[in-house]
Amino acid sequence: MTEDWADQESAGLLRALGQVEPPGPGVLEAAREALWSAVAGEMLSAGPAGGRSEAGRAGAAGADPSREDIRRRRAEPGS
Amino acid sequence: METDGALIERSVRGRPDAFVEVVQRHEVAVHGFLARRAGHQAADDLLGEVWARAFAARCGYDLGHADARPWLYGIARNVLRAHWRTRRDADPAAADEAVDPWDDVVDRLDSAARARELGAALRALPAAERDVLLLVAWEQLTPAEAAVVLGIPQGTARSRLHRARSALRPVLARGPGSAEGKK
Numbered sequence: 001m002t003e004d005w006a007d008q009e010s011a012g013l014l015r016a017l018g019q020v021e022p023p024g025p026g027v028l029e030a031a032r033e034a035l036w037s038a039v040a041g042e043m044l045s046a047g048p049a050g051g052r053s054e055a056g057r058a059g060a061a062g063a064d065p066s067r068e069d070i071r072r073r074r075a076e077p078g079s
Numbered sequence: 080m081e082t083d084g085a086l087i088e089r090s091v092r093g094r095p096d097a098f099v100e101v102v103q104r105h106e107v108a109v110h111g112f113l114a115r116r117a118g119h120q121a122a123d124d125l126l127g128e129v130w131a132r133a134f135a136a137r138c139g140y141d142l143g144h145a146d147a148r149p150w151l152y153g154i155a156r157n158v159l160r161a162h163w164r165t166r167r168d169a170d171p172a173a174a175d176e177a178v179d180p181w182d183d184v185v186d187r188l189d190s191a192a193r194a195r196e197l198g199a200a201l202r203a204l205p206a207a208e209r210d211v212l213l214l215v216a217w218e219q220l221t222p223a224e225a226a227v228v229l230g231i232p233q234g235t236a237r238s239r240l241h242r243a244r245s246a247l248r249p250v251l252a253r254g255p256g257s258a259e260g261k262k
Contacts (some may be wrong), residue, residue, distance in 0.1 A: 009091065013194060013197060013250070013251070014197065014216045014247075015216060015217065017194065017197065017201070018115045018213065018216065020109060020111055020114040020115050020119065020215035021114075021119065022110075022111075022234070023106075023107065023110045023114075023119075023122070023123065023126075024119075027110070027123045027126065028106045028107070028110070028126070029111075029128075029138065030113060030123075030126040030127065031106065031123075031126035031130060031220060032099065032103075032127075032130065033127065034117070034128065034130055034131045035098070035099060035102055035127070035129030035130035035131060035134055036096075036099070037131075038100065038130075038134045039095045039096050039099065039134065042095045043095055043096070050223055071135075073224070074096075
């Protein structure tokens with residue numbers, strides 16, 4: 001067996017030490033909840049650049065369009 | 080497809096929800112990063128904290144980096160360290176376990192003697208060298224990306240990686256089954 005680090009069997013053994021099961025159902029979604037809380041908080045107030053967000057500007061048009069905007073964007077983040 | 084850097088820039092410029100797409104791209108990888116080092120339960124518990132911290136810190140993201148994964152691993156690493164500090168403070172008797180989760184990692188290994196030997200060799204490495212080695216071997220990062228995670232110069236990451244590989248080479252170079260009977 002070669003002493004080359006790139007040796008497939010050795011590299012595979014090292015990788016095998018780091019094998020873990022994928023996250024269980026709902027784990028990723030639950031973790032994203034913490035993010036969405038922060039996103040919603042920012043959308044409902046001034047953004048990090050200091051100006052009002054698009055959601056905030058949209059707030060002038062309806063009773064509570066910012067919250068509606070947040071719901072829509074949760075369905076299609078980044079769209 | 081937009082790069083992570085472009086999405087983060089957009090998230091700073093009035094579209095904070097764009098950051099969610101960055102998270103969706105890397106959430107399985109970051110969960111794996113946490114789980115490999117602290118176990119599944121801790122990974123489940125800490126993942127949301129990583130996203131909250133990353134979102135809060137995104138204004139400082141270097142937009143020159145198209146791939147956000149090394150930056151996210153760096154944040155996850157800080158969350159892990161805080162987690163271990165908290166555990167240590169809460170139970171000083173468990174300090175060693177809290178700071179060094181390698182007992183858990185070695186316990187996860189299968190019964191192959193060589194794998195156990197490799198686990199022990201990894202544990203014996205200086206933590207700074209082990210960090211670089213595992214970012215490359217487990218997270219499939221380049222040494223330059225590992226340097227971003229750890230906040231160290233690229234040359235330092237490369238030299239640590241070289242030392243770690245040199246230390247492990249005797250174990251890795253042994254043929255299959257050579258460690259049988261050593262347990």
